[in-house]
Amino acid sequence: MTAVELIRRKRDGGELSTEAIRSFIRGVADGSLPDYQASAMLMAITWRGLTPRELGDWTEAMLRSGEVLDLHDLPGVKPGLVVDKHSTGGVGDKVSLCLAPLVAACGVRVPMIAGRGLGHTGGTIDKLEAIPGFRTDLSRARFKEVLAEVGCCVIGQTDWIAPADRRLYALRDVTGTVESIPLIAASIMSKKLAEGLSGLVLDVKVGGGAFMKDRDAALELARTLVGIGGRTGLPTRAVLTAMDQPLGRAVGNALEVLEAWEVLCGAGPDDVRELTLVLGAEMLALAGMGTAAEAQVELVDALRDGRARRKFLEMVRAQGGDASAIPDGLPRTGATEEVCAAADGFIVGIDAELVGEAAVALGAGRRAVADRVDPAVGIVLDRKVGAPVRRGDRLCAIHVQDGSNPLEAKAKVSAAFHLGPTPIAALPLVLGRV
Amino acid sequence: MTAVELIRRKRDGGELSTEAIRSFIRGVADGSLPDYQASAMLMAITWRGLTPRELGDWTEAMLRSGEVLDLHDLPGVKPGLVVDKHSTGGVGDKVSLCLAPLVAACGVRVPMIAGRGLGHTGGTIDKLEAIPGFRTDLSRARFKEVLAEVGCCVIGQTDWIAPADRRLYALRDVTGTVESIPLIAASIMSKKLAEGLSGLVLDVKVGGGAFMKDRDAALELARTLVGIGGRTGLPTRAVLTAMDQPLGRAVGNALEVLEAWEVLCGAGPDDVRELTLVLGAEMLALAGMGTAAEAQVELVDALRDGRARRKFLEMVRAQGGDASAIPDGLPRTGATEEVCAAADGFIVGIDAELVGEAAVALGAGRRAVADRVDPAVGIVLDRKVGAPVRRGDRLCAIHVQDGSNPLEAKAKVSAAFHLGPTPIAALPLVLGRV
Numbered sequence: 001m002t003a004v005e006l007i008r009r010k011r012d013g014g015e016l017s018t019e020a021i022r023s024f025i026r027g028v029a030d031g032s033l034p035d036y037q038a039s040a041m042l043m044a045i046t047w048r049g050l051t052p053r054e055l056g057d058w059t060e061a062m063l064r065s066g067e068v069l070d071l072h073d074l075p076g077v078k079p080g081l082v083v084d085k086h087s088t089g090g091v092g093d094k095v096s097l098c099l100a101p102l103v104a105a106c107g108v109r110v111p112m113i114a115g116r117g118l119g120h121t122g123g124t125i126d127k128l129e130a131i132p133g134f135r136t137d138l139s140r141a142r143f144k145e146v147l148a149e150v151g152c153c154v155i156g157q158t159d160w161i162a163p164a165d166r167r168l169y170a171l172r173d174v175t176g177t178v179e180s181i182p183l184i185a186a187s188i189m190s191k192k193l194a195e196g197l198s199g200l201v202l203d204v205k206v207g208g209g210a211f212m213k214d215r216d217a218a219l220e221l222a223r224t225l226v227g228i229g230g231r232t233g234l235p236t237r238a239v240l241t242a243m244d245q246p247l248g249r250a251v252g253n254a255l256e257v258l259e260a261w262e263v264l265c266g267a268g269p270d271d272v273r274e275l276t277l278v279l280g281a282e283m284l285a286l287a288g289m290g291t292a293a294e295a296q297v298e299l300v301d302a303l304r305d306g307r308a309r310r311k312f313l314e315m316v317r318a319q320g321g322d323a324s325a326i327p328d329g330l331p332r333t334g335a336t337e338e339v340c341a342a343a344d345g346f347i348v349g350i351d352a353e354l355v356g357e358a359a360v361a362l363g364a365g366r367r368a369v370a371d372r373v374d375p376a377v378g379i380v381l382d383r384k385v386g387a388p389v390r391r392g393d394r395l396c397a398i399h400v401q402d403g404s405n406p407l408e409a410k411a412k413v414s415a416a417f418h419l420g421p422t423p424i425a426a427l428p429l430v431l432g433r434v
Numbered sequence: 435m436t437a438v439e440l441i442r443r444k445r446d447g448g449e450l451s452t453e454a455i456r457s458f459i460r461g462v463a464d465g466s467l468p469d470y471q472a473s474a475m476l477m478a479i480t481w482r483g484l485t486p487r488e489l490g491d492w493t494e495a496m497l498r499s500g501e502v503l504d505l506h507d508l509p510g511v512k513p514g515l516v517v518d519k520h521s522t523g524g525v526g527d528k529v530s531l532c533l534a535p536l537v538a539a540c541g542v543r544v545p546m547i548a549g550r551g552l553g554h555t556g557g558t559i560d561k562l563e564a565i566p567g568f569r570t571d572l573s574r575a576r577f578k579e580v581l582a583e584v585g586c587c588v589i590g591q592t593d594w595i596a597p598a599d600r601r602l603y604a605l606r607d608v609t610g611t612v613e614s615i616p617l618i619a620a621s622i623m624s625k626k627l628a629e630g631l632s633g634l635v636l637d638v639k640v641g642g643g644a645f646m647k648d649r650d651a652a653l654e655l656a657r658t659l660v661g662i663g664g665r666t667g668l669p670t671r672a673v674l675t676a677m678d679q680p681l682g683r684a685v686g687n688a689l690e691v692l693e694a695w696e697v698l699c700g701a702g703p704d705d706v707r708e709l710t711l712v713l714g715a716e717m718l719a720l721a722g723m724g725t726a727a728e729a730q731v732e733l734v735d736a737l738r739d740g741r742a743r744r745k746f747l748e749m750v751r752a753q754g755g756d757a758s759a760i761p762d763g764l765p766r767t768g769a770t771e772e773v774c775a776a777a778d779g780f781i782v783g784i785d786a787e788l789v790g791e792a793a794v795a796l797g798a799g800r801r802a803v804a805d806r807v808d809p810a811v812g813i814v815l816d817r818k819v820g821a822p823v824r825r826g827d828r829l830c831a832i833h834v835q836d837g838s839n840p841l842e843a844k845a846k847v848s849a850a851f852h853l854g855p856t857p858i859a860a861l862p863l864v865l866g867r868v
Contacts, residue, residue: 007610011480036469040609043477046445175474176441 003027003037010044018057025061029164035171042168042177050182055224056231058182062190063232065164069111069140069196074148080198082109083283086188087203088211088221089121091356092246095203096124096154097260098276099283101311104151105302106280106295108287111147111195112154113161117365117373120209120356122253125156126365127260130253130331130375134321146318153315162190181217185224193232199286200229200236201279205243206431209352215240215431222434237282240432241275245350245385248272252364252378252399254330261327264309271384274429331376334402339410341389345419350385354416358409362400377401379413385426389419437461437471444478452491459495463598469605476602476611484616489658490665492616496624497666499598503545503574503630508582514632516543517717520622521637522645522655523555525790526680529637530558530588531694532710533717535745538585539736540714540729542721545581545629546588547595551799551807554643554790556687559590560799561694564687564765564809568755580752587749596624615651619658627666633720634663634670635713639677640865643786649674649865656868671716674866675709679784679819682706686798686812686833688764695761698743705818708863765810768836773847775823782854784819792846796834811835813847819860823853 001009006020016024024041027033050058071082085099100110114136117123125136136156138146146153157166165187172178192200204222205212212218222238229236248269250259262268263276277296284295302308313323322329359365363374381396383389395417400406435443440454450458458475461467484492505516519533534544548570551557559570570590572580580587591600599621606612626634638656639646646652656672663670682703684693696702697710711733718729736742747757756763793799797808815830817823829851834840 004608004610007477008613011477011610034469034608036473036605036609039470039474040477040611043441043445043474043481044610047477047481171470174438174468175470176438176445176478177474179442 003033007037007041007044010041010048013048015051016054021054021057022061025058025065025164028167029065038168039171039175039177042172042175042180042183045183046177046180052227052231055182055186055228059186059189059193059228060232062162062164062168062186063193066162066194067160068194069144071109071111071144071147071196074144081107081287082111082197083199083201083287084110084112084192084195084197085201085203085279085283086192088205090205090243090247091121091209091352091359092248092251092256093122093205094127094248094250094256094260095272095275095279097127097257097312098263098272098308099280100152100154101264101315102276102299102302102308103280103283104315105307105311106284106289106298107151108284108289109147110152111143111197112152113157113191113195114154115157118369120353120360120365122251122256122356122359122365124154126373126375127253127256128154130257131316131321132325132329132331134316135319138319146315150314150318151311153319157191161194165190181221181224184221185228189225189228189232193234197234199283200234201282201286202226202236202238203275203279204238204240206240207242207244207352207427209246209356210243219432219434222432226434235286237286238434239278239282239430240434241429242427242431243352244427246352246355246381247275249381249384250378251355251359251381252362253373253375254332255378255380255399257330258327261309261312264303264312266303271429278430333376333399335400337398337400337406337410339395339398339413339417341391341393341395341417341419343419344390345388345421346423347383347385347387347389347417348420348424349418350381351416351418354412355379358412358416361408361412362398362406374401379409386423388423437467441471441475441478444475444482447482449485450488455488455491456495459492459499459598462601463499472602473605473609473611476606476609476614476617479617480611480614486661486665489616489620489662493620493623493627493662494666496596496598496602496620497627500596500628501594502628503578505543505545505578505581505630508578515541515721516545516631517633517635517721518544518546518626518629518631519635519637519713519717520626522639524639524677524681525555525643525786525793526682526685526690527556527639528561528682528684528690528694529706529709529713531561531691531746532697532706532742533714534586534588535698535749536710536733536736536742537714537717538749539741539745540718540723540732542585542718542723543581544586545577545631546586547591547625547629548588549591552803554787554794554799556685556690556790556793556799558588560807560809561687561690562588564691565750566756566759566763566765568750569753572753580749584748584752585745587753591625595628599624615655615658618655619662623659623662623666627668631668633717634668635716635720636660636670636672637709637713638672638674640674641676641678641786641861643680643790644677653866653868656866660868669720671720672868673712673716673864674868675863676861676865677786678861680786680789680815681709683815683818684812685789685793685815686796687807687809688766689812689814689833691764692761695743695746698737698746700737705863712864767810767833769834771832771834771840771844772828773830773832773844773851775825775827775829775851775853777853778824779822779853779855780857781817781819781821781823781851782858783852784815785850785852788846788850789813792843792850795842795846796832796840808835813843820857822857
C-alpha cells in the first residue's frame with residue numbers, strides 16, 4: 001500500500017497492519033515520506049485513534065527507527081534492576097533530580113534520558129545544567145560508564161534514540177496533533193523503551209499546570225502508556241499526581257537544584273519529598289525489591305543516612321559538574337523582588353501554569369526551542385494552598401538579574417495567587433494508580 | 435490566531451471565522467503556509483466538515499486568491515445570459531462538447547473552463563485537443579473575444595483562476611483528503627465562480643464509474659454545491675445522473691469528438707443526446723429563457739436546423755482548430771481489435787470504471803499528471819446494458835496504434851462486460867434534481 005492508501009484507511013477508521021505501520025515509520029525516519037503526508041496521517045490518528053495492537057506496533061516501529069541501549073555487557077548491572085521514571089511535565093517538578101540518585105543508592109540502575117523545558121514546564125536537563133560544569137551531552141559509551149560506576153546518569157535527548165519520534169514530535173507541534181493520547185503515549189514509550197529498562201514508572205500529572213487538565217484524560221493516558229508497556233514487554237506502572245499548584249516552593253533551574261538537594265538531605269518541602277518517595281517505592285518494587293511499603297522504608301533510610309545525597313554528588317562529579325558548588329556555589333541572582341498579599345485571607349489556589357509562565361518570562365524557560373535559559377532566575381513561593389495570609393505578607397520572592405524589571409513575571413505571579421475568605425485543603429498528591 | 439490555533443479549533447469541531455478562513459487561504463495562495471499545516475487542516479475538515487457559512491467563506495477566499503472573469507464590458511453579452519455546466523466526471527462523457535455550442539446557438543454565452551483527464555475519467559480539454567490545431571490555452575483577452583464573437587469558448591485551467599485551489603487540490607490528492615464533500619464542493623465552485631457566470635448547472639454523476647458511488651453521497655454533494663451557489667450569489671441547479679455504464683458508445687478523445695459531432699448533427703446515441711438536452715434546458719431556464727420544457731424545444735430546433743453544429747465549427751475555427759477535419763480528418767488509429775461475447779445472454783452491466791481504465795491503458799488518459807495522451811486510441815462499445823448478445827458477437831472495438839498489443843485494455847474491457855441470462859433495464863439517466 002502507498003502512503004496515501006494508508007492515510008485513507010486510517011481516515012476511514014480502518015486498522016493498519018504491522019507491516020504498514022513499519023513502512024510508514026520507516027518513511028518518517030529516512031525522510032522519504034513528505035511532511036504533508038505525515039501530518040495528514042497524524043491528524044487522521046488524532047481523529048480515529050489507534051487500536052492497542054496498532055499502538056504497540058507504532059511505538060515499536062519508532063523505537064526501531066533508532067537504537068536501544070544495551071546494558072547486558074555492563075559490569076555490575078543485574079537484569080531486572082534497570083528502572084526509570086518519566087513525568088508528563090509539571091511546574092516546579094524537580095523530582096527526577098532526587099529520584100535518580102536515591103533509587104541508585106538503593107541498588108537499582110537509573111539510565112535517565114530527560115528533556116529540556118518548553119512552554120510553562122521546566123526540564124530536568126536545564127535544571128542539572130545549572131550546576132557549574134554539569135554535562136548532559138555524554139556519549140553513549142560514557143553514559144554506560146557512569147551508569148556502571150555511579151548507578152545513575154541523566155542525559156539529554158540524543159540522535160540515536162527514536163529519530164522518527166523526533167520528526168513526528170516537531171510536526172505534531174505545528175499541526176494541532178499534540179493532544180492525541182495515542183500519539184503522546186507512543187512518543188513517550190518509544191523513547192523510554194530505548195533505555196533498555198526492566199521497569200518504568202510514570203508520573204502522569206493532572207490539573208491546571210499539567211498537560212492533562214482533567215482526571216479522566218490523565219487516566220486514559222496512563223492506561224494507554226501502561227498498555228503499551230504490556231505489549232512491548234516493559235513492566236510499567238503509572239501514578240496520577242496533582243499538578244494544580246506548583247510542586248514544592250522553587251520554580252527556576254538553580255533554585256530547583258537547591259530544593260532537590262534539601263530533599264536529598266532529608267528535608268525539603270513535604271510534597272516534593274512525598275512524591276519522591278511514592279515514585280521511588282514504585283521503582284524499587286518494579287525492580288523486585290519488596291512491596292512499595294517496604295521500599296519506602298529503604299528509601300527513607302537512604303535519605304537519612306546520607307547515601308542519597310552522596311550518590312547525587314557522585315553523579316554530578318561523573319558528569320563533569322563541580323560538586324563543591326552544591327549547595328552554596330550554584331548560580332544566584334543579585335536581586336529579589338517580592339509579591340505580597342493584597343488582602344487578608346487564605347490561599348485557595350496557585351495557578352501552576354501562570355507561575356510557570358512567569359518563570360519563562362524571567363528567562364528560566366523557553367518560549368521557542370532555540371531560546372537560552374538563565375540558570376539563576378526563578379520564583380520561590382513562601383506559601384502554598386491552604387496557608388493563611390495577612391495583607392502585605394510576602395507570597396513569593398522573584399529572583400531576578402540586577403537591573404531587570406520583571407513586570408510581566410510579577411503580574412503573572414500576582415494573578416496566579418487566589419485568595420479566599422475560608423481555608424481550603426490542597427488536593428492529595430496521589431490521585432490514582434494504574 | 436496562528437495557523438496551528440486554527441487547525442486545533444477545526445480539529446475540536448469548532449467554527450472558523452470569516453477572517454480566519456481568509457487568512458488561512460491567503461497563506462495557501464502566497465505560499466507562507468507550509469504544506470504540512472495545510473494538509474493537517476484538510477484532514478481536520480475531512481473529519482469535522484465545514485458549516486454552510488464556513489464553506490461559503492472558504493470558497494470565496496479561494497476564488498479571491500485569483501481573479502474573476504469580468505464580462506461586463508463584453509460586446510453582445512447581456513447580464514444574465516452567461517451560463518456554464520460542470521460535471522463531476524464520468525466515462526465517455528462528451529456532453530460539454532455538444533452543450534457549449536448548442537446553448538450558445540440559443541443565445542446564451544458559455545465561458546467554459548474545463549479540465550484534463552486524470553485516472554479513469556477523461557477530460558474535455560484532452561478531447562477538444564484531438565481536433566487538429568485546436569488551442570485550449572488562450573489568453574484571457576482572446577477567451578473573451580471568442581466568447582463575444584462565437585458565444586462559447588472552452589479553455590483549460592489557467593493561472594489566474596483560484597491558485598489556492600490548485601495548491602490544495604494537489605495536496606488533497608496525496609493526503610487522502612480528496613473525498614471530503616465540502617472540499618470537493620469548494621474546489622468546484624471557486625473555479626466556476628471565477629467565470630463571472632449568471633447561472634451554473636451541475637451534472638453530479640452517480641454510480642460505479644463516478645466519483646460518487648451512491649445516490650446519498652451524490653445528493654449531499656449536489657446540495658452542498660447548490661448551497662454554495664446560494665451563499666455566493668450564483669444561481670445553481672444540480673442534476674443527478676447515472677454513471678454505471680459509460681455514457682454513449684465512444685471512450686477516447688477523437689472518438690468522443692466524433693460522437694459529439696453526431697449528436698450536434700441531430701443523431702448520436704440516445705443517452706448522450708438526452709443528457710445534452712436535459713442539461714441544456716436547465717442552462718437556458720437559468721438564463722431566463724422559459725421553462726425547461728420550453729427550452730428543450732428550442733434546443734431540439736437548434737440541433738435540427740444546423741445552428742448547433744455550425745456554432746461548434748465556429749468555435750473550433752476561433753480556437754485555431756481545423757474545422758475541415760471534422761468529422762473525417764480526426765486522428766484515428768490504423769488498427770482495431772475486438773472483444774466478443776463468450777456466451778449467449780443479455781448485457782446486464784458495463785463497469786464504467788474498468789472501461790475508463792482500459793482507455794487509460796491504451797493511452798487515451800493519464801495515470802499521472804505529466805502523462806501525454808494519444809488522441810486516436812479508444813474504445814467503441816457496440817452494445818449497452820439491456821442488449822441481447824449471442825456467443826461471438828462483438829461487444830466493442832478497441833482502437834489501437836499499429837503494432838501495439840492492448841492486452842491490459844482487452845482484459846479490462848472483457849471484465850467490464852457482465853452478461854446474464856435475463857434482460858435488465860438500464861437505469862434512467864436522470865436520478866434526481868436539486
